[in-house]
Amino acid sequence: METIHNPIKMSAAELSFLWATYLNDTMSVCVLHYFLQNAEDPEIKLLTEHALELSQQHVSIIKRMFINENITVPQGFTEHDVNLKAERLFSDIFYLKYIKNMAGGGLAGYSRMLPNIYREDIKNFYSKALTSALELERKATQVALEKGLAIRPPSIPYPQKVEFVHKQSFFLEGLGRRGSLSGTEISHLHFNIETNQLGASISTAFSQAAKTKKVKNYFLRGKEIAIKHQRVFKDYLEKNSLPVPPGFEQEVTSSVDSPFSDKLMMFHFSLMIYAGIGNYGIAISESQRSDLVIDYSRLNAEVLKYSEDGINIMVANEWLEQPPLSVDRKNLTKRQSL
Template sequence: MANTHAQLTAPEISQLWSDCLSDTLILCQLRYFEQHVEDQEIAQIIQTRIEKTREHYGFIVDLFNAIGYPIPVGFNENEDVDINSDRLFTDHYMLEFLRQLSQISMNAYGTAAAFSTRPDIRQFYADRLQDSQQLNEEATSLGIDKGYVIIAPSLPIPSKPDFVKKKSFLTGWFGERRPVTGSEITFLFANIQRNAIGAATMMGFAQTTASKTLQRYFQRGKDIANKHIEIFSSILRENDVPVPMTWDTEVTDQTSFVFSDKLMLYQTLALNSLGLGFYGLSMSNSPRHDLGVHYTRLMAEIAQFTEDGTELMIDHGWLEQPPQAANRRQLMNE
């Protein structure tokens, strides 16, 4: 068995550092949700998630302290959230937020576990993956029971196995387009859902920031998300496939301070980064040419939006330096 006191590898330290920072942000949001949720079943899921997140954060802090690694500043309840401010999001939004969080976490922790080599880190991420799977089970089951979760469409059952016979299977722009495959539907459907929660989040952020610059930025994010929803929805409608609902009505008319500008901008960049990853995965699972072109140009739009947001973070002095390799040129000059 590998040495549990071995030096952390680049994948391990990078993921732990990122998780440490993200945990502080999620705790701020969950504490705000806990203060305002009305449905007791959703409240129980939120409380459990708060306990798990604190436990995970504590593990990383103890580990960093043991090896002398600086702990990210991150976010805290004193500066980055007013848990007693008026309600900004409905219970419906909170449950969908938790469901989306579980899906993002399963993807991140599964990757982290695969790239980790120290046994304690592998076990840590295996446990976090299990926690995320449990959250997904609870949030999805409750959402279905309450009619919040829109079930993905089903497909007809073929009479026998078949093979693709024409290269038109790849056609998208010219000629007769074939129906979308089950895999293509899966990613179109999921990307609509992610953009829908993103658009609602951007709306809430735009309403509650005091900065005109950030208000315009968040409004731009909302417009981009809605544009992407419409593109993906039009493809599903063309194939007579049901389209998921949007979440704009789950944002209240609250306009006073809820989350700090730093927290809202950081979360926006995090959502953008995840969106790029999901679009890349979607493109690799979508053989139709027109879908690949859509994903390529929409990824470019998100990348530009992310770059502009990163510059805002740097301008305000909010962007923490992530773990990186030694600057050998600088060391030699010194």
């Protein structure tokens, strides 16, 4: 096949997005391949196969783009990072919740990337990826609804008349001044409880499966943080007599047979942490109660510190691939003067 070079060089954004997507999807290929080894429910298995096919397509397309433009292809994750013969670590219900969350993350990520992409072939790639993620999320939601596993956010009364805010305390003095929560605030609380429940479940599984003590302890600490954050968010809902979504840590088996390398599990957890930081940031920007903003801010600071400790573990073990960087002009000048 003839190699085709695009005359337009990738921008920093386009190169970085593709590089990160390649790593994420090679990880997903490993994880979803393992899921398929023991998935039993026909609908959930079909959904998993569809998710795997999408990740494989992404890896193939990005790899071809990089090769065509003489860009070093990242190592990412390979068959050496997954043990398909490992005992079952998760239930089918977990697979369904995981894929729904993964598709939601794709929707958020691709929609954030697209406005910063100008090259037609790359824009087409991410446009199709966004559409595919939307379809995957829709299918996952439908399966969850049909199986009675979908946990919808709480309902609130429909407005019966137009009303205006009369006191500044509605926005700035939520500490005990406004007892009710807005629909947006409820939505963020519900969503962040669910994502922390996923984090607690995965940290439970990974702590059981991790091979090294430092990595195992890191996941156990992550579980403690996820449970703590759930308590904070649940308290807001419970004080407003709103239902709290049930956890699903019970969907993790008692297996200690590791299906994934410690490198893959640490990378996977770092992605979840970064997504959580972004989720909290959006919640801060859309919350109109000062107590909520304060809680999200302090919890975000805790997650950032935890993330830094995880990066240190990855660097110490040479598990963290260096992303594409700009030219270090200062270093070039120093080398030239030697």
